[in-house]
Structure formats: C-alpha cells, structure tokens
Amino acid sequence: METEKFKLHAPWPPSGDQPQAIESLLEGLNHGEKCSTLLGVTGSGKTFTVANVVAKYNRPTLVLAHNKTLAAQLFSEFKRFFPENAVHYYVSYYDYYQPEAYIPSSDTFIEKDASINTQIERMRLATTKSLIERRDVIVVASVSCIYGMGKRENYEDAIVNFSVGERWNRRSFQEALMKAYYERNDFDLQPGKYRVRGDVLELYPVYSDATLRFSFFDDELESIEEVDPVSGHSIARKQHVSVFPAQHYVTSDGAIAESMDKIKRELELQVGRFKSEGKYLEAERLGSRTRYDMEMLAEAGYCSGIENYSRYLDGRAEGEQPGTLIDFFPPDFLMIVDESHITLPQVRGMFNGDRARKEVLVEHGFRLPSCLDNRPLKWHEFEHYMQRVVCCSATPGDWELAHSKRVVEQLIRPTGIADPEVEIRRATGQIDDLLAEIQKVRGAGGRCLVTTLTKKGAEELAGYMSTLRIKSEYIHSELNAFERAEEINRLRSGDIEVLIGVNLLREGIDMPEVTLVAILDADREGFLRSYRSLVQVMGRAARNVDSRVILYADEVTDSIREAVGESKRRREAQLKYNEEHHIVPQTIHKSIERMLPEVEFEAAPEAKNKRAQQHIEHMDNEALEKLMWEAVEKLQFEKAARIRDMIQAMEEGRTPQGGFGDEEGGTGLRAASGNRYKKRKRA
Structure with missing residues (x-):
C-alpha cells in the first residue's frame, strides 16, 4: 500500500529563524487562516522551511511557480526532500506555441503552430494519476495549471481496471484500451501503444517507465506483470492494475454526437447576425470553417482546434469554468505560491490576454463565440481554490500583504552570508x-x-x-x-x-x-x-x-x-x-543535479544544434573524448558516434556537422566499449 504520510529527508535541522517561521506558518494553517506570507530573503532556505511545513501539515500540495526554470529547480529540491513520496512536475508541454490569431490592420491570419515535448506530456499524465490514487502528492506547477484540460469526471470515466482471473473477450479488452486512447502497434512498442503477440498483450502506459504484460488463457486474464521495456524482464507481478487514459482531454462518441446540434444552432445564429450587419465575408468564412470542423469531428472524432468546441464536448454551460489540474486536488489541499509577487499577477492576467485575442477571432468570423469558453481560470475562480495558501517571496506584492493575516520574516541565512554590498x-x-x-x-x-x-x-x-x-x-x-x-x-x-x-x-x-x-x-x-x-x-x-x-x-x-x-x-x-x-559566513555548497529527468538526445531543431555547437567549440579533444566514452558506458551509442564525428571533423579542420553519425560507427563503438572501459578502470 502506498504511504499516505510525507517523510522529509534532510541532512540538517532547521536553523537561524527557520524554526520560528515554520511554527508561525503552521499555526496560521491550523487556525484556519486562508493566507500567510513568508518574507524570506534569498538564500535563507525558504524552500526548506516550506518543506517542513508540508511534512507537518501533511496535505496534498500544489507548489505554484511563474516559469518553467524555477518550477524545475523546485521540483528537483522537493524530490530530494521527499524521495518516498510522489513529487511531480506539471508545466506546459509546448516547447513552442503560436496561438491562432488575426491582425485586422493587415488582414493577417496566423494559424496555430506548436511543438509538443512528449517527455513533459508524460510527466503531466503521471501527475493526475498520482492525484487520483494517493494523498502524499506534491505537484510543482507553472501557471499552465489554470488552463482548461477537460473535466476530471470524463477522465476518471475513461480509467480501465483489470484484475487477474477476470474474463475478457479479446476484442472487448482492446476496445477498452482504445477508448482510453491507446493505439495498437505490433512492431514498435512506445508510450501510448500496445501490441498483441498470441496470448500476450503488452501495453506501454503513457505515464509510466515500465510496460504491462497481460497473459490470457482462453478468455481468462491469467496474469499481469510489470515489465522493464528494454530488457523485457519482469519487475513485479500484479493482481490488479488501473490503466489511465493516454491523454487528459477525454470525450466520447456520444458527446460528439450531442454537440453537433448545438454547434449547428450556434453557427446559424452567428451567421445570421453577420448577414444582418452586412458582414457577408465573415459569415461565409465562419460557415465554411465550422462546417469543415463538424465533418472532421463526425468522421474522425477529432479536428484541428477541437479545444474551441470544449464547452459542448464537456457539457458545460456558457461561461462555466473549464476543468483544470486544480480540480484533481482534494478540497483540503495546501497551496504554496513561490515568488508570489510575480506568480499571482501572472495568474490574474492570463484570462484577459487570452480573451482579447479570441474576441478578435470571433468578430471576424474565424471562430464561434463558444470558443471563448476554452480559457484559463478567471481571477475570482482561482481565488475560490485559495483556502490554505502560503505565499513566499523576498519582495511580497500588494495582494499578499493585504490578504495575509500574518507576514513571517525570514531574514537570517544559516550560512551566515549577508546581502552583498x-x-x-x-x-x-x-x-x-x-x-x-x-x-x-x-x-x-x-x-x-x-x-x-x-x-x-x-x-x-x-x-x-x-x-x-x-x-x-x-x-x-x-x-x-x-x-x-x-x-x-x-x-x-x-x-x-x-x-x-x-x-x-x-x-x-x-x-x-x-x-x-x-x-x-x-x-x-x-x-x-x-x-x-x-x-x-x-x-x-x-x-x-x-x-x-x-x-x-x-x-x-x-x-x-x-x-x-x-x-x-x-x-x-x-x-x-x-x-x-559567533558565525563565520560560509559559501553554500550544493551538489549539481539534473533539475528534470534525463531525456534522450533527439535530432534537434536548428536553434538547439546551434547552441550545442557553441558548447562544443569551447571543449578540447580530450574533454570531447571523455564525453564520448561516458556516452558509450551509458549505452548511448548514437550520441557517442555523433561526438566521435565531431572530434574527427575538428582534427581535420572541418566544421562539425549535426546528426548522430552512421549506424556502423555506433556499432563499432558498441563493440569497442568493453576493452576501452577496462583500460580506463586499470588506469
């Protein structure tokens, strides 16, 4: 059974004015105060203070940060403080995002364009899974957590439960997985896919680093195993598993069918309004675009910009707030707002910026008015969730100071370092x-x-x-x-x-x-x-x-x-x-760790190749060779081959080219790795 209590791991006890800060913040929470502020100077250990508050208060916790870099550092620190608990990272999964927009002055329409980071998407899905399954959860999130992601009820309805001994028709079993948005691929088992081999079905959940192997005897589910996806070795045997959907936005054929009549009625009303105002171009544009989307929804169950019809697909009323990550938290959760002087104004401004862009699209016939309900939370809707809040900042904003019953100062650094002159x-x-x-x-x-x-x-x-x-x-x-x-x-x-x-x-x-x-x-x-x-x-x-x-x-x-x-x-x-x-100031010594889980090197876009190239130019051949053999020892042969090609190019006075290097080179490095590694060990 999963632990339900936070267990703080730290090599040091609270010091300086941290004990008083921890005690005061807990006192405020236990007395039912909605908001407290921790005014902590940089380097005073605000995160450690907050970690102690989280451990003692023992509630599911949302840590809100205003950008991905800060969120990554907080995620790394909380993972280190709570290794036995579920600590997750939830930010926008777009590496690049250009929203749909229209510029009337130049009659320029900008199509939506985006690049999705699949690793972050997996981390987002792992977040909601943990929030449903357990209470000892800390989620470090950016303000993307206030954007619509579909209703929690729809997501939970798509969860499929399997138990050993159950009888499943093979076709029904696969249909259940497909309704959870998993696709069959018998050749390449990747996250979000499953494959069938005789009486065995293997599934790779999007949110997990392990695959699930279902073995059947006739129509009986004989065994369930958790399996290492690389070696194929069994990690654990399961009597019961829950398979969570492969995406957050979940809808159904019935919901799409019901939404068609509503979309059609709204289209007729809006086209009629445009014509009555003499806006025939806008009327024609809206009619052709919307009818095309409806045909795609009817035939494929999806269309580009499907989120603009989320009001109907979710079954929401006009103006009703969308489902967000915060809905996955229980009512008694704790909210930590880091760098609140920046984060809270950012939350407050999200709605107006989003609405201003979409109102232009609506007025010029690019979208139906219902697209306005695909939005982030309004400020008063977000405030509704702020029932147990600790705001942290070295420079608190006006809202925190006005709404906090207590402002706890933490000015002392345990290291003794004073603010620089x-x-x-x-x-x-x-x-x-x-x-x-x-x-x-x-x-x-x-x-x-x-x-x-x-x-x-x-x-x-x-x-x-x-x-x-x-x-x-x-x-x-x-x-x-x-x-x-x-x-x-x-x-x-x-x-x-x-x-x-x-x-x-x-x-x-x-x-x-x-x-x-x-x-x-x-x-x-x-x-x-x-x-x-x-x-x-x-x-x-x-x-x-x-x-x-x-x-x-x-x-x-x-x-x-x-x-x-x-x-x-x-x-x-x-x-x-x-x-x-009698404290002598000492520089902080902190190990260098990855803020986020390591991801495989991908064929990068031009900008990333340029940055990697700049980094390589400052490394000599010895450093590059060391990096290459480190990659070999980690079995990252393609990466090693790429570095090898760069070394050769630099030795010959050529400009290193991007890419991985050929397959033969990777194989050669693989074969040589054993002997080279032994030589390094002896040395």
Whole structure:
C-alpha cells in the first residue's frame, strides 16, 4: 500500500529563524487562516522551511511557480526532500506555441503552430494519476495549471481496471484500451501503444517507465506483470492494475454526437447576425470553417482546434469554468505560491490576454463565440481554490500583504552570508567596465550573471563575449524547460562562465558559484528595473561570501534607492545575528543535479544544434573524448558516434556537422566499449 504520510529527508535541522517561521506558518494553517506570507530573503532556505511545513501539515500540495526554470529547480529540491513520496512536475508541454490569431490592420491570419515535448506530456499524465490514487502528492506547477484540460469526471470515466482471473473477450479488452486512447502497434512498442503477440498483450502506459504484460488463457486474464521495456524482464507481478487514459482531454462518441446540434444552432445564429450587419465575408468564412470542423469531428472524432468546441464536448454551460489540474486536488489541499509577487499577477492576467485575442477571432468570423469558453481560470475562480495558501517571496506584492493575516520574516541565512554590498557605476561605457570585471571573476574561478533589458541584447552580448573566448551563453523564454535547466547546470559546472538573461534569472534560481551580478541599464525605470526586480536580481549574489553586485546607472532612481536601502537593512540584520552567535559566513555548497529527468538526445531543431555547437567549440579533444566514452558506458551509442564525428571533423579542420553519425560507427563503438572501459578502470 502506498504511504499516505510525507517523510522529509534532510541532512540538517532547521536553523537561524527557520524554526520560528515554520511554527508561525503552521499555526496560521491550523487556525484556519486562508493566507500567510513568508518574507524570506534569498538564500535563507525558504524552500526548506516550506518543506517542513508540508511534512507537518501533511496535505496534498500544489507548489505554484511563474516559469518553467524555477518550477524545475523546485521540483528537483522537493524530490530530494521527499524521495518516498510522489513529487511531480506539471508545466506546459509546448516547447513552442503560436496561438491562432488575426491582425485586422493587415488582414493577417496566423494559424496555430506548436511543438509538443512528449517527455513533459508524460510527466503531466503521471501527475493526475498520482492525484487520483494517493494523498502524499506534491505537484510543482507553472501557471499552465489554470488552463482548461477537460473535466476530471470524463477522465476518471475513461480509467480501465483489470484484475487477474477476470474474463475478457479479446476484442472487448482492446476496445477498452482504445477508448482510453491507446493505439495498437505490433512492431514498435512506445508510450501510448500496445501490441498483441498470441496470448500476450503488452501495453506501454503513457505515464509510466515500465510496460504491462497481460497473459490470457482462453478468455481468462491469467496474469499481469510489470515489465522493464528494454530488457523485457519482469519487475513485479500484479493482481490488479488501473490503466489511465493516454491523454487528459477525454470525450466520447456520444458527446460528439450531442454537440453537433448545438454547434449547428450556434453557427446559424452567428451567421445570421453577420448577414444582418452586412458582414457577408465573415459569415461565409465562419460557415465554411465550422462546417469543415463538424465533418472532421463526425468522421474522425477529432479536428484541428477541437479545444474551441470544449464547452459542448464537456457539457458545460456558457461561461462555466473549464476543468483544470486544480480540480484533481482534494478540497483540503495546501497551496504554496513561490515568488508570489510575480506568480499571482501572472495568474490574474492570463484570462484577459487570452480573451482579447479570441474576441478578435470571433468578430471576424474565424471562430464561434463558444470558443471563448476554452480559457484559463478567471481571477475570482482561482481565488475560490485559495483556502490554505502560503505565499513566499523576498519582495511580497500588494495582494499578499493585504490578504495575509500574518507576514513571517525570514531574514537570517544559516550560512551566515549577508546581502552583498551594492556598487553603482555609470552606465556610460558599461560593457567595457563589465568585461574588465568578468576577467577578474574568471581569474578567481567564479561565475557571472548579467541582466539585459531585451532578449536580443542578451543574445548579442553573449555572441560578443564568445568572440573574446569568454564562455558565455544567453538564457530566455524561447528555450524549452530542459534547455533552461541544463544551462543553469552548465554555469554551475563551469562549462559556462557568464550567463546572460532578461528576467528568467531573477527569482528562485540557486547558483552558489556566482560571485558577480551585473545589472545593465539599472536606471531604466519599469517592470524589469522596479524595486522588486532589482532586489530579486541582487539576491542572486547572496549565496557566495565573495559575491558582489554592480548596478550600471547614470542616475539613482527611486527604485534603486529603495532596493539598496532594503538590501542594507537585511545585511545589517544578518551581521548582527552572526556577531551574536559567533558565525563565520560560509559559501553554500550544493551538489549539481539534473533539475528534470534525463531525456534522450533527439535530432534537434536548428536553434538547439546551434547552441550545442557553441558548447562544443569551447571543449578540447580530450574533454570531447571523455564525453564520448561516458556516452558509450551509458549505452548511448548514437550520441557517442555523433561526438566521435565531431572530434574527427575538428582534427581535420572541418566544421562539425549535426546528426548522430552512421549506424556502423555506433556499432563499432558498441563493440569497442568493453576493452576501452577496462583500460580506463586499470588506469
């Protein structure tokens, strides 16, 4: 039976002002207070404090973060704190997403375009499975959790239960799997597929790393085994299994049939309105597009943009809120809002931005008005779920301060590190000055973070530094979650010396190796250079005793003055605590771990190949060869062959090409791996 209690694993007890913070937050929760705020300075161990609260309060927990990179780090930390419990990662599964849109001024219609990350999709499905099966669940999610994903009831109705000894007609068994959106493929068993071999049916659940093997004797289900998909070895025998759907959005033939009449009636009303207003082009456009979608739904059970008809397919009334991930939590769940000063305004703004785009589509005949009900939660709908909330931030926003019955300060870092002193330098000539400072940091073995105002600026600065043989890289929202997590680890390991970004570096990213934080154009008042933003960026330098902060500004703005003043207050509090407790500040030492589960290297799009190439150029042949043999030892032969080809190309003075290398090369490496590995062991 699955454990139902959170078990916190930590090599240290709470220290500094963490014990008082934990006690106060638990007191608020146990007294029924809806909202409390943890004002914790960067590096004070807010996540550890929250982990203790989660363990003691012992409720299913949603940890809400405002971007994928922060969510990845939180996921990694909670996995480490709760290895015996179910910790999941739930973010948007789009690596790239261009929503459907229309620009009236230029009469330009933009088709929906998207690239789905299958690994994240599997993690999302594993999340809902755990929420249904158990209570010791922590879900680290981005704001994508407030977007519609279909009704929970429909999802649960599609779950299929199998038990040993049951009688199943083979055809009915397969039909049950197909209704759960699994497809038959007897040649290549991949997640979301099943295959039949005589009296044995093998199923690869989308949410699992193991396959299920069902063995029949006539029409009796004789055995169920959990099997390793690579070796085929049995992992465990099961008496009962539940197979969860292969996708979240679940509908049925009956629901599609019922929705047809409703779609048709709405179409007739909207076309009639357009014609009465003299909008014949819009009427014709809407009629042709909608009728085509209806034909696809009737024939294939699917159409492009099916989510725009979700109101009818889900059986919802006009204006009724859609089903979201939060509906999978029990009513007594705990919500943690990390970096709440950014996360809550982001949640509040999602609905209006989505609706504004869709209203244009409706008014110009691209979609029916019912598409407006395919939406994220409105703010008041989200507030309904905020019954037990802890907001965490070094700079709490106005909403948290107004709605929290208690604001718990956590200003002391257990390491004794005080907020760094802040130096203000002129923005004129800032790049030359910055390069001189970076050379000092490189000589001491440190790392640098640089924040710019634009993504283009980050890219251009990273490229310029690369020409100076500085190992630099940019990080921004166009990179997928796995790439961003990998960039953070490369900085920490030293593969990157300078990481340049816009605002993804501000909140919650732990990089104790960083000894310099430089903020370019700090006097450009606005969102990216507000008081809260400056405090957050400066906080990246609060994990290393040698860290410094440089603000490049030609004038001292109110935001700069307030941020520097607050930093000074917190610094004095830490220094006083250190003196009273005889603490010598120590740099945080934190192991470098993957924030997200490792995924196989794929034939990457152009942008990813370019970034990989930039990384390779800074590695010598010895480092590349080591990387190649590490891949061999992990049985990643295609990846090893690709690196081998790059080594050969560099030795011959050619530009390394993308791709895996040929199959023969991979086989050759496979054959040689044993002898090479033995030589390395002897050495």
